[in-house]
Amino acid sequence: MxxxxxxxxxxxxxxxxxxxxxxxxxxxxxxxxxxxxxxxxxxxxxxxxxxxxxxxxxxxxxxxxxxxxxxxxxxxxxxxxxxxxxxxxxxxxxxxxxxxxxxxxVPRPLSQRLLRQGLRHVVPDAGLFKSLTRLGTTFRPLLPAGLKAKLPDSIPAPGVRPTPRHERRMLMLEGCVQPGLSPNTNAAAARVLDRLGISVTPVKEAGCCGAVDYHLDAQEAGLDRARRNIDAWWPALQNGAQTVIQTASGCGAFVKDYGHLLRDDPDYADKAAQVSARARDLVEVVRDEPLEQLGLQVDTRLAFHCPCTLQHAQKLGGEVERVLSRLGFHLTAVPDGHLCCGSAGTYSITQPELARRLRDNRMNALESGRPQVIATANIGCQTHLAGANRTPVRHWIELVDQALNNLSKPDPARSHS
CATH class of the missing domain: 1.10.1060.10 (Alpha-helical ferredoxin)
Structure with missing residues (x-):
């Protein structure tokens, strides 16, 4: 052109x-x-x-x-x-x-400015978001329908994380929204990785990946968050940690873009490039492990919604499906699996009508094979799809963790005999 x-x-x-x-x-x-x-x-x-x-x-x-x-x-x-x-x-x-x-x-109307500024101040603050989520869950019946759909009926306890004990160590981005809406996801990832001989080392100083700010008219604020995360992870990466894992594909896509976005920053260009090169979505780690040795026998019938940030941004379409199939899950066919569910970060809040129509289309496709549960790899997609109040929606690693827990429980019939 x-x-x-x-x-x-x-x-x-x-x-x-x-x-x-x-x-x-x-x-x-x-x-x-x-x-x-x-x-x-x-x-x-x-x-x-x-x-x-x-x-x-x-x-x-x-x-x-x-x-x-x-x-x-x-x-x-x-x-x-x-x-x-x-x-x-x-x-x-x-x-x-x-x-x-x-x-x-082009100045935005006051209502839009307030909405975007509110999202920028609340969503990236994990502590504040978690507190507001718990408050909202308590008073859920009193909330407007649009806000009610964004909140889970209940927030499950995260469960115990294993103490780091393996020579192989990896870092994990805890995220900002996920600890409030689905706190068991990262804990489940840590437990599954522990069974595979990998310890997750927490880095409390790391926060929001920066995508929320960056995509809401505040690109420099988003890049500042990226710089803070790089500073938080750098000592551990220099001291033997193999990689930074993201359990939310939206965060992973942005972290992998740090190198490009900060390539002209004289203080961070090299570090950002190295962090992006060593960032991994959870499935990139799990797929390379001897999963068959876990001995899972699962009869769960599920549909997998592959987030856009996993298949189009990170080019990892099909990887979670292959992992779940190796572990024995029964995956149903999903028509038009390349299409977006409408979550798209804060899009479901800034463009609610379009987001709802896209969500309903995706739910129809996902439910066409009559699954017992829908799995996904991004907290935004998970929350948005679950807001339809139809088939349950979970992060795929939680389903794997649950299957491993069931495997380790004694068989009641055998115990009785």
């Missing part, structure tokens, strides 16, 4: 990157075929090709409008288009650049 960036746009820190990405796009339109919002709305400007054109216009000097901002806001950042694109267009980075320019030029 021919481009002619304005003089003002050429002053942007990422101007050269934006121009390079724009010139990669050949406007073939293959991306629209797999774009969830284009499928729902049928508007060219609500598909990747149209959004790329809008960003191109802005960077070439055309003033952005509220309409420009709306079409960019409606993008889920699911990156399905990147998987489909034959030209390898780096769409999500172009979108980040475009959103930053548009948001700086």
């Amino acid at each position: 021919q481009t002619n960036l304005s003089e003002q746009a050429r002053l942007l820190r990422r101007a050269e990157e934006a121009e390079s990405i724009l010139r990669t796009c050949v406007h073939c339109g293959f991306c629209n075929a797999t774009c969830p919002t284009y499928q729902l709305l049928g508007d060219e400007l609500d598909g990747p090709r149209g959004r790329i054109y809008l960003i191109k216009q802005v960077l070439e000097g055309n003033p952005p409008t509220e309409k420009t901002q709306l079409h960019l806001d409606r993008c889920l950042s699911c990156r399905n288009c990147e998987t489909t694109c034959p030209s390898g267009v780096d769409y999500h980075n172009l979108l980040d650049i475009g959103r930053s320019v548009v948001d700086a030029a």
Whole structure:
């Protein structure tokens, strides 16, 4: 695609990157075929090709409008288009650049500003979020329907984490939302890894990955969180910890992008690149272990929802399914498994109507094989899908941990005999 960036746009820190990405796009339109919002709305400007054109216009000097901002806001950042694109267009980075320019030029209404600032202050603060979640669960019947759907009926106890005892040590990003909504997920991961000869070492100083800020008009604040996490993990990584594990694929996708996002930072570029190179989604660790030796015999029938951040961002589609099949789970077929559930970080809050329609479509597909439970790999997807109050939704590692616990329990019939 021919481009002619304005003089003002050429002053942007990422101007050269934006121009390079724009010139990669050949406007073939293959991306629209797999774009969830284009499928729902049928508007060219609500598909990747149209959004790329809008960003191109802005960077070439055309003033952005509220309409420009709306079409960019409606993008889920699911990156399905990147998987489909034959030209390898780096769409999500172009979108980040475009959103930053548009948001700086187009003031949002007060209600939107308050909502986004509220999300930025509450969601990344794990302690505050956990306290508000517990309070909300207590008074759940009194809450509005939209907020009620975001909260679980009850929050299970996390269970005991094993004391680090193995030579193989790994770090784990605890996250900001997951400890409040599903505290057993990380504990279950630690227990399963312990059985596989891997100890998880906690790093309390590490916090939110930075994605919430970065995608809510505060990119520098998101990068500051990334820098703090790098500082928190660096001593342990230098002292023998093999990797940083993420149990939420959304966090994992962002951590793996630290190296790119901080590549021009003289103080953090090298460290960020090393952290990104050593970051691993949980399934990348578990899949390489001798799982068959665990001896699981599971008769659970489940459907797996593969988060966009796992299959399109991290290119790990199919990996969890293969792990679960090796462990004996019975997986049902899921039509259109490449599509987004509508969670997309805070999208289900900022774009609730579109998110609900996408969720209902995904639930219909996931339930088509009549599973007993739906498994996923990202807390956002888990909470959003569970909000439909249909088939139970769990993180896949919790199902593995539960199966291992059942395996270790004595058989009542055998004990009685």
